[in-house]
Amino acid sequence: MKKNTRNRFFLILAVLVIAAYFLYPTIKWSMMSPAQKEQLKLENQKAYYALKGKTINLGLDLQGGMHVVLEVDVKELLKRMATNKDQTFFEALNEAEKEVERTDEDFINTFMKILEKKGVNITRYFYGVDRRTKSQVLKYLRKQINESVDRALEILRNRVDEFGVSEPIIQKQGDRRIIVELAGVTNPTRVRNLIGRTALLEFHLLEDNVVTGKVAEHINRYIQSKISPNDTSLSEDTTETKGKSEKNEQSLEKMFGGNDSAKAQQQTVQAKKDSNATLFEPGLFYLNPRDKQTFLVPVEKTEKFKRILELPDVKRIIAEEAPGAEFVWGSKPVYGGKYIPLYLVRKNVELAGNTIKDAYPQRSTDPSSYGQYEVSLTLNDAGARTFARVTGANIHKRLAIILDHKVYLAPTIQVKISSGRARITGLDNIEEAQDLAIVLKAGALPAPVKIIEERTVGPSLGHDSIVAGTYSGVLGLVLVIIFMVFYYKLSGLIADLALVLNIVFIMAIMAYFHATLTLPGIAGIILTIGMAVDANVLIFERIREELGKGKTVRAAIDVGYGKAFITIVDANVTTFIAGLVLYTYGSGPIQGFALTLMIGILSSLFTAIVVTRAIFDYILDTRTVKKLSI
Amino acid sequence: MQFIRKTNIQFMKVRKIAYAFSLTLITISIVSLILHGGPRYNIDFTGGTLIQLKFEKPVKIKSIRTALTKSGFKDAEIKHFGNPHEVVVRLGIVGKKQELSTKVENIIKTKMADNPFTVERVEKVGPKIGHELILQAIKAIFWSMVLILIYVMWRFEFKFSIGAILALIHDITITIGVFSVFNLEISSPIIAAVLTIVGYSLNDTIVVYDRIRENLKTLKKGSSEFTSTVNRSINETLSRTIITSGTTLLVVVVLYFFGGEVLRNFSLALIVGIVIGTYSSIFIASPVIVDWEMRSQKQHRAKLKAAGNK
Numbered sequence: 001m002k003k004n005t006r007n008r009f010f011l012i013l014a015v016l017v018i019a020a021y022f023l024y025p026t027i028k029w030s031m032m033s034p035a036q037k038e039q040l041k042l043e044n045q046k047a048y049y050a051l052k053g054k055t056i057n058l059g060l061d062l063q064g065g066m067h068v069v070l071e072v073d074v075k076e077l078l079k080r081m082a083t084n085k086d087q088t089f090f091e092a093l094n095e096a097e098k099e100v101e102r103t104d105e106d107f108i109n110t111f112m113k114i115l116e117k118k119g120v121n122i123t124r125y126f127y128g129v130d131r132r133t134k135s136q137v138l139k140y141l142r143k144q145i146n147e148s149v150d151r152a153l154e155i156l157r158n159r160v161d162e163f164g165v166s167e168p169i170i171q172k173q174g175d176r177r178i179i180v181e182l183a184g185v186t187n188p189t190r191v192r193n194l195i196g197r198t199a200l201l202e203f204h205l206l207e208d209n210v211v212t213g214k215v216a217e218h219i220n221r222y223i224q225s226k227i228s229p230n231d232t233s234l235s236e237d238t239t240e241t242k243g244k245s246e247k248n249e250q251s252l253e254k255m256f257g258g259n260d261s262a263k264a265q266q267q268t269v270q271a272k273k274d275s276n277a278t279l280f281e282p283g284l285f286y287l288n289p290r291d292k293q294t295f296l297v298p299v300e301k302t303e304k305f306k307r308i309l310e311l312p313d314v315k316r317i318i319a320e321e322a323p324g325a326e327f328v329w330g331s332k333p334v335y336g337g338k339y340i341p342l343y344l345v346r347k348n349v350e351l352a353g354n355t356i357k358d359a360y361p362q363r364s365t366d367p368s369s370y371g372q373y374e375v376s377l378t379l380n381d382a383g384a385r386t387f388a389r390v391t392g393a394n395i396h397k398r399l400a401i402i403l404d405h406k407v408y409l410a411p412t413i414q415v416k417i418s419s420g421r422a423r424i425t426g427l428d429n430i431e432e433a434q435d436l437a438i439v440l441k442a443g444a445l446p447a448p449v450k451i452i453e454e455r456t457v458g459p460s461l462g463h464d465s466i467v468a469g470t471y472s473g474v475l476g477l478v479l480v481i482i483f484m485v486f487y488y489k490l491s492g493l494i495a496d497l498a499l500v501l502n503i504v505f506i507m508a509i510m511a512y513f514h515a516t517l518t519l520p521g522i523a524g525i526i527l528t529i530g531m532a533v534d535a536n537v538l539i540f541e542r543i544r545e546e547l548g549k550g551k552t553v554r555a556a557i558d559v560g561y562g563k564a565f566i567t568i569v570d571a572n573v574t575t576f577i578a579g580l581v582l583y584t585y586g587s588g589p590i591q592g593f594a595l596t597l598m599i600g601i602l603s604s605l606f607t608a609i610v611v612t613r614a615i616f617d618y619i620l621d622t623r624t625v626k627k628l629s630i
Numbered sequence: 631m632q633f634i635r636k637t638n639i640q641f642m643k644v645r646k647i648a649y650a651f652s653l654t655l656i657t658i659s660i661v662s663l664i665l666h667g668g669p670r671y672n673i674d675f676t677g678g679t680l681i682q683l684k685f686e687k688p689v690k691i692k693s694i695r696t697a698l699t700k701s702g703f704k705d706a707e708i709k710h711f712g713n714p715h716e717v718v719v720r721l722g723i724v725g726k727k728q729e730l731s732t733k734v735e736n737i738i739k740t741k742m743a744d745n746p747f748t749v750e751r752v753e754k755v756g757p758k759i760g761h762e763l764i765l766q767a768i769k770a771i772f773w774s775m776v777l778i779l780i781y782v783m784w785r786f787e788f789k790f791s792i793g794a795i796l797a798l799i800h801d802i803t804i805t806i807g808v809f810s811v812f813n814l815e816i817s818s819p820i821i822a823a824v825l826t827i828v829g830y831s832l833n834d835t836i837v838v839y840d841r842i843r844e845n846l847k848t849l850k851k852g853s854s855e856f857t858s859t860v861n862r863s864i865n866e867t868l869s870r871t872i873i874t875s876g877t878t879l880l881v882v883v884v885l886y887f888f889g890g891e892v893l894r895n896f897s898l899a900l901i902v903g904i905v906i907g908t909y910s911s912i913f914i915a916s917p918v919i920v921d922w923e924m925r926s927q928k929q930h931r932a933k934l935k936a937a938g939n940k
Contacts, residue, residue, distance in 0.1 A: 061892075069759065101757055188752065189732055452756035461682070461750040461892075468890030475888060476881035483877065520819055523893055526885055527826070527900070530878030531833075537877075538837065541870045567840045570785060571833040577777050578829025582822055585770035587763070590822045597826065 005621055008614040015606075016501070019508035025054035026511045041166075045300035052167075056511045058183075059518035059592055062466050064459030065165075065183040066191055067588065069452050071176055072148050074107040076448035081144060082125040088118055089125055108141055144445070146175060147438070152447035153178055154438050155199045158331055158404050162194055178449065188456050195451065199404055201353025201443025203390075206398040206410055207325045207344040209292050215344060216287050216295065218317045223308070226280040279304055285342070293398065294410070295342035299333055302340050324348070331406035343407045345400050350390045353403075353443020355383025361433030364425060373433035374425040377440060384420025392416035403439050469522035476526050477503070480533060488540050490629035494615050495536035498607040502532050505603040506596065518592030528600030531575070535608035538571075539564040540630055553628045557616055565609065572601050637868055641912060642861045642920055648913035652800055659807020669806055672720075672815040673753060675767075677760035679721045679730045682751040683738070688714035689745055697741035698734065706734075712891030716750070723757055730754070767821040771802070774825050778832055782839075789926075790839055793918035794832060797910040801831050801903060808902050809895075819896040827903030830878070834871060834911035841867045842916065856927075857920050864916055875908040 029051060032040070041048040060067050075097050082089060096111040103110075112122045112134075126137045149172065156170050156178065169181040185191055206212075284301050288294045297305045308314055309327055318327070322344060330341030357378045364372040379387055390399070391413050400410040411424050427433045480499065484492035506525060510517060543560035551559065576598055583594035619625060663669060673680050691708050694717060698706045707720040721730060731752045738747070755763075775798055782791045805824055809816055841863040849855060882904065886897035 071758075451754070453759045454752070454754040456749075456752040458748060458750045460684075460748065465890055465892060468888060468893075472881075472885045472888040476884040479880055479884065480877050483880070487873070519890075519892060520822065520896065523885060523889065523896060526881050526889075527878065530881035531830070531874075533877045534833075534874040537870050537873050541867075541873075545866075567837055570840060571836045573781060574778050574832040574836060575826070575829035577781065578774050578825050581770050581774040581777065582825050585766045585773075586822060587818060590818055593819075593822055593826075 005614060005617040008610060009618070012611055012614060015505070019504055022054075022508040022512045023504070025051055026056050026507070029055045042303050045303065053514055054511065055514065056507065057514050057516040058462075058466075059516045059521065059589060060181060060183060060455070060462075061457050061519045061589055062462045062517065062522075063183055064186075064457050064462040065181065066185045066188055066454070066456045068180040068182075068191070068195065068454050069173070070152065070178040070180065070195065070449040071452045072145055072152070073448040073450040074145060076450075077145060077148055078108075078111065078141070080445065080448070081141070083127070084125055088115070088120055092118060092120075108138065108145075112138070147441070148445070148447035149176060149178065151199075151438050151442045151445075152449045154435065155404065155442055155447065156180065156195065158199075158406050159194060163191060177452075184459070185456075186459070188454070192451065192454075195449065198446045199353075199442045201356070201439070202349050202402050203351035203353070204328075204348065204400045204402055205346045205350055205390075205394060206293055206400055207322050207346055208397070211322050211325070212293050212344045213287070215318060215321045216285075218321060219285075219308075219314060222313060222317065223280050223284060227282070279307055284308065286339075288341070293343075294330075295344075296335070296339040297342055298339055299337065305342075318344075328400070328402060328405060328407050331403070331408050341407070343400055343410060345402070345407065350399065351383060351386050353440075355379050355386070356440055356444040357383075358444070359437045359440035361427075361430060361437045365423070366425065369425060372425070373427040373430055374423050375427065375433050375436045375440065377422045377424060379420040379422075381420070384418070387420060387422070388416060388418040392418075401436075401439065403442060408439050409436060465519045466522075469519060469526075473522060473526045473529070477529055480529055484533060484536075488630050491540055491543075491616075492630075494612050495533060495540070495608075497615070498536065498611045499529065499532055501611060502600070502604050502607045503529070505607065506599050509599050509603070510596070515595055516588075516592055517596070518589040520589050521592035521596045524593040524596030525600060528597065528604060532600065532604035532608065534571070535564075535568045535604060536612060538568055539608070539612070543628070543630060547628065547630070553625050554620055556628070557620070561609070561613055568605065568608070572605060576601050637865045639865060639868070640861065641864050642857050642917060645913065645917035645920070648917065652804075652910070652914060655804050655807070656800065659803050659810065662807055662810040666810055666813070669810060669816045670813060671764075672817040673755045673760070674818045675760050675764045675816070677723050677755045677757040679734075679755075680751070680753040681719045681731050681734055681749065682711060682716065683719070683735075683747045684716045684750050685745050685747040686715070687745050689717060689742075689747075691717065693742060694719065694738060697737055700741075701733075701737045703734065703737075712894070716891075763818060767818070770821065770825055771828070774828050778828065782832070782836070785836075786839055786843060789919050789922040790843075792922055793915035794835055794839075796918055797831065797835055797907075797915040798828055800910050800914055801827055801906050804906050805899060805903050809899070814895055814898070817895070819893075820899050823896050823899035823903060826900065827907055830904065831907030831910060834875065834908055835915045837870065838864055838867050838911055838916055842919070856923050860916055860920050864912055868912075871908060871911065875904055879904050 037048070040051070075093055078093065079085070092111060092114045095114050096107060099105070099110050099114070100107050115122050121134065123132065123134055123137045126141065128140070131137045131140050153170065153172055160168050160170065163182050163185065164187075165182040165185050167183065169179070171179050173179050180191075180195070182191060207215075281301075281304070283298065284305050285298075286296045288296050318325070325344050325346050328343050328345045330343065333340050357380050359375055359377045361373060361375050364370060364374050366374075394413050395416065396412060396414075398410045398412050401408045409424065411426070424436065427436065477499070481496040484496050484499075486492070488495065503525065506528065509515075539560050542564045543556050546556035546559045547553070579594045579598040579601070583591050583598070586594055691710065694708050695706065698704075698708075698719070703721060705722060709718055709720075710716065711718045719734060721734070731749075731754065735749060775795075778798075779791050779795055782794045802824055805827060806816070809820065842860055845859045845863050845866075846856075849859060853859075879901065882897055882900045885893060886901060889897060
């Protein structure tokens with residue numbers, strides 16, 4: 001075999017092996033039952049998401065689910081921001097709404113024009129300290145609209161678990177819209193309500209360290225009792241731990257600047273698994289050694305710990321040791337994304353979120369915390385009074401800022417604040433400060449959104465689509481294969497092999513990029529089957545021509561591939577361009593089609609030119625061919 | 631095995647007939663579009679609500695319509711979706727009520743309690759999104775044509791791109807025309823199919839162009855053998871053209887019959903497009919080159935004559 005051919009074969013083999021490697025997760029994933037997937041998610045969250053991230057992602061039209069596009073409800077927002085609302089205001093608002101629907105013009109401009117027609121200046125309803133002139137008011141309104149999108153986004157992200165879906169996608173689109181994609185959701189009404197629900201912002205006090213410590217101790221004892229029923233003593237000795245537990249502690253020590261008190265506080269448990277309770281294991285939670293008031297749950301154990309907290313025995317512990325308090329989860333992971341904080345929070349609402357007048361991020365004004373950021377908070381009069389009372393009575397205690405039942409932050413009350421203006425300090429970067437400001441304002445000024453597009457596909461339709469798509473794909477493939485053999489004989493068989501490889505490669509590339517396969521995407525693959533033969537047809541027709549002119553087999557093949565190459569590239573470029581344009585301007589499912597089309601073209605170029613050539617060369621090298629079967 | 635051996639069909643001789651035929655098709659398409667007041671858009675472009683229901687027992691459209699009309703939904707469009715068990719209900723934008731679909735579901739549930747159903751699919755599109763999608767579709771069609779034509783002009787001469795442009799416009803018009811004549815809905819996937827046809831049809835055209843260019847290399851400028859060379863080129867590539875279009879058509883026809891109702895119109899658009907696209911590559915794109923060349927040769931000769939008479 002010539003060196004060239006041999007190299008080509010190795011290349012193809014290498015590509016094949018890589019393709020199989022890329023495709024393995026998808027095959028494994030599709031063979032797991034839903035119960036098995038649940039089990040994996042519970043046991044090892046990291047592995048679950050790692051596996052899923054390497055599979056071909058099924059579009060909503062194939063796995064069932066809901067796709068919602070939200071836009072700021074400007075009308076609602078204006079209603080809530082305005083003062084001195086009168087009949088004219090509401091009339092103008094309604095008229096603006098109707099007109100915007102017709103003309104698609106900017107809402108605020110339209111509203112302002114309608115007001116002017118009625119002889120009213122827009123400043124009448126939005127007057128404020130910095131908002132005296134029309135342009136100032138307009139600037140203010142637009143700023144509010146832009147900010148409200150971020151608020152709505154933050155609120156929705158905070159509610160992510162409530163959607164009841166494994167991986168909701170919540171993203172901003174442009175600067176006015178939010179896209180929400182929920183795979184496998186079965187209750188669209190509930191989702192709509194979730195989206196429309198006003199955010200609830202509240203301030204609660206954290207339970208103090210003594211009580212929290214006791215609860216931690218009891219829960220730890222309980223868990224341990226479930227792991228090794230005979231051994232109920234607390235093991236505080238961290239030196240004899242082995243393996244994973246040891247690594248965990250050491251890393252925790254490093255992070256918290258390990259010292260004796262830290263060690264004493266670390267509640268780690270020896271590993272002796274109880275065969276009945278896979279729920280119970282060591283390292284399910286830790287007490288944060290820095291503040292001894294927050295629990296830290298490793299991210300991959302959150303599912304398990306949530307279940308444990310639901311157990312009646314554990315609930316009883318909480319009820320006995322800390323009546324009037326409840327566990328509330330933190331909203332974001334901490335310490336490099338490894339742990340989720342869990343707080344023991346007093347049920348009493350100290351301050352309601354609608355007393356907030358304003359909140360904005362700024363650089364730290366304290367010389368001692370230079371380089372850090374803070375949030376400046378302003379309360380209204382009623383809020384200021386309550387705040388003064390609460391802060392006065394609870395100095396050095398921690399006040400949790402809770403949005404939709406998730407603790408955002410629990411800063412320590414340093415001093416009594418009677419002015420109604422507070423600073424929340426110690427934030428590491430501007431993003432944290434911005435996020436906090438957004439959350440605080442969500443209590444003051446909600447972000448009403450309306451659904452401008454909603455597409456829901458039920459799981460049975462999705463399943464039917466997959467079946468129909470796969471069936472037609474296989475049928476089409478078989479027919480084309482038969483035809484090629486029939487028409488080009490052995491050469492046709494070679495082209496067929498390339499065709500099958502082509503499909504494998506397309507799927508492998510999609511798996512590698514965790515690309516989304518939609519129903520039109522399946523159609524794209526099927527279309528590629530029909531089009532992929534084209535390249536080989538071009539080559540084979542040329543070869544036939546050259547053979548007809550009397551050239552030798554080898555010469556005919558050389559010329560055939562050579563002359564056809566340019567034509568093949570030219571021709572496929574145009575379809576590729578069409579695919580590119582489609583991908584740019586198309587929506588989700590269409591993009592899926594464009595994607596498979598483009599990948600298919602690239603892949604078919606490879607298989608048609610490199611693979612079939614290699615096979616031909618191999619045949620020519622290893623035996624004398626007098627007559628080509630073509 | 632070869633279907634098409636050396637052929638020598640006189641494509642160029644019949645091109646006038648081909649032009650006439652194409653013109654007829656285009657006229658029918660345009661007339662149909664005018665009569666119907668434009669293409670029949672689905673809710674992707676007009677906005678509205680669409681609900682697909684699957685009933686346990688075969689269901690009559692009349693019963694659903696009565697149930698809905700009685701509850702105030704007079705303008706609902708109701709159709710079977712592939713089989714007597716499945717139905718799609720389409721409603722235009724009714725006021726600003728958001729929860730149309732749940733309302734409709736409840737109405738049907740109560741009025742037709744003896745025939746339980748599941749909701750297969752719900753699609754709601756606000757008017758703004760509808761407008762935007764139309765704009766996106768137009769931009770997409772525009773840009774794909776522009777980019778492809780730039781490519782053709784780069785790879786071939788100017789007169790080749792004229793043929794390509796005309797062939798493209800021809801294909802798009804007739805495909806949409808077919809949908810109009812048969813009163814089928816145009817949705818986003820249909821536009822995607824049209825764009826694919828744009829790319830694919832050009833694919834065909836380029837293969838012929840390539841051969842023409844190759845064969846013309848040996849000719850002198852202004853040769854009288856221009857027409858016959860073009861004709862020969864088409865004949866030489868005929869085998870490949872028919873087979874490739876054939877295989878693509880094969881898979882798309884399979885898709886049409888077995889790919890499920892959701893993809894049916896999409897497959898139809900592809901079928902029409904492939905057939906018309908192949909036809910236009912042979913009978914429009916290439917003859918136009920010939921006529922263009924004939925015209926410029928005539929002009930050239932007239933110039934020479936005028937100069938010679940001086």
